Amino acid sequence: DTRHGPILYVEGITKSFDGFKALDDLTLYVGDGELRCLIGPNGAGKTTLMDVITGKTQPDTGHAWFGQRLNLLRMNEHDIAQAGIGRKFQKPTVYENLTVHENLELAMHAHRGLMTSLFWRLDGEQRDRVDEILELIGLKEEGHRAAGLLSHGQKQWLEVGSLLMQNPRLLLVDEPVAGMTPAETEATAELLVSLAGKHSVVVVEHDMEFVRSIARTVTVLHQGSVLAEGTMDQVQNDPKVREVYLGE
Numbered sequence: 001d002t003r004h005g006p007i008l009y010v011e012g013i014t015k016s017f018d019g020f021k022a023l024d025d026l027t028l029y030v031g032d033g034e035l036r037c038l039i040g041p042n043g044a045g046k047t048t049l050m051d052v053i054t055g056k057t058q059p060d061t062g063h064a065w066f067g068q069r070l071n072l073l074r075m076n077e078h079d080i081a082q083a084g085i086g087r088k089f090q091k092p093t094v095y096e097n098l099t100v101h102e103n104l105e106l107a108m109h110a111h112r113g114l115m116t117s118l119f120w121r122l123d124g125e126q127r128d129r130v131d132e133i134l135e136l137i138g139l140k141e142e143g144h145r146a147a148g149l150l151s152h153g154q155k156q157w158l159e160v161g162s163l164l165m166q167n168p169r170l171l172l173v174d175e176p177v178a179g180m181t182p183a184e185t186e187a188t189a190e191l192l193v194s195l196a197g198k199h200s201v202v203v204v205e206h207d208m209e210f211v212r213s214i215a216r217t218v219t220v221l222h223q224g225s226v227l228a229e230g231t232m233d234q235v236q237n238d239p240k241v242r243e244v245y246l247g248e
């Protein structure tokens with residue numbers, strides 16, 4: 001759904017490691033407000049692509065623009081995060097000894113440092129924002145519990161909530177349902193779908209059933225470039241994709 005035009009433009013990106021092309025002339029556009037799934041076998045280049053977008057890795061050639069104006073390849077990781085690209089890694093990192101509420105407060109004031117953040121009084125609007133996020137991530141009843149006591153799934157949602165406190169325009173999410181129960185997986189699908197529109201979301205995921213349940217457009221990466229793109233049905237019936245996945 002690129003109704004409002006792309007928010008992310010990745011064009012002709014190549015990145016070699018010791019002569020091996022992890023990304024090979026890769027071009028990808030993500031629409032504003034879109035929920036995009038990125039799939040592909042191990043080694044296809046998914047992580048390297050996320051690293052390029054977030055400034056963790058510099059490509060050898062190509063262009064990457066965010067919202068048409070920002071040249072991501074001229075920015076460092078910190079500035080890219082500040083510009084509105086949030087990244088969630090597979091392993092949740094929450095402050096286990098702080099409450100759920102404190103984790104979200106901290107995320108809002110992360111740039112002030114841990115101690116300052118915890119003594120920083122939230123104004124009414126900021127408290128409302130924390131409550132809104134708690135509701136969205138399904139942790140309204142858990143606000144005053146220590147984050148360390150949450151289930152694996154709840155910790156993942158708390159981390160998504162922490163990212164949302166920075167109000168990113170684009171969220172990159174790595175394997176959100178790995179290790180989740182079926183009920184947690186379903187709740188995660190609802191959460192990600194509810195974020196689209198207001199945010200653009202790119203989800204890297206191996207669980208095909210999950211991808212089918214959330215994605216409108218799926219991009220299949222293989223050997224560092226885009227092998228196929230379309231609806232789940234379209235890409236699953238694509239002979240090139242079947243060959244890579246099923247050896248047909």
Ligand code: ADP
Nearest residue numbers: 017021022040041042043044045046047048049
């Ligand atoms: P995916 O996330 O799709 O599994 P990756 O982006 O992690 O794929 O990796 C793509 C290829 O690039 C792999 O063959 C991997 O070994 C290689 N690669 C990734 N990062 C590095 C690195 N820092 N040094 C050397 N090779 C790397």
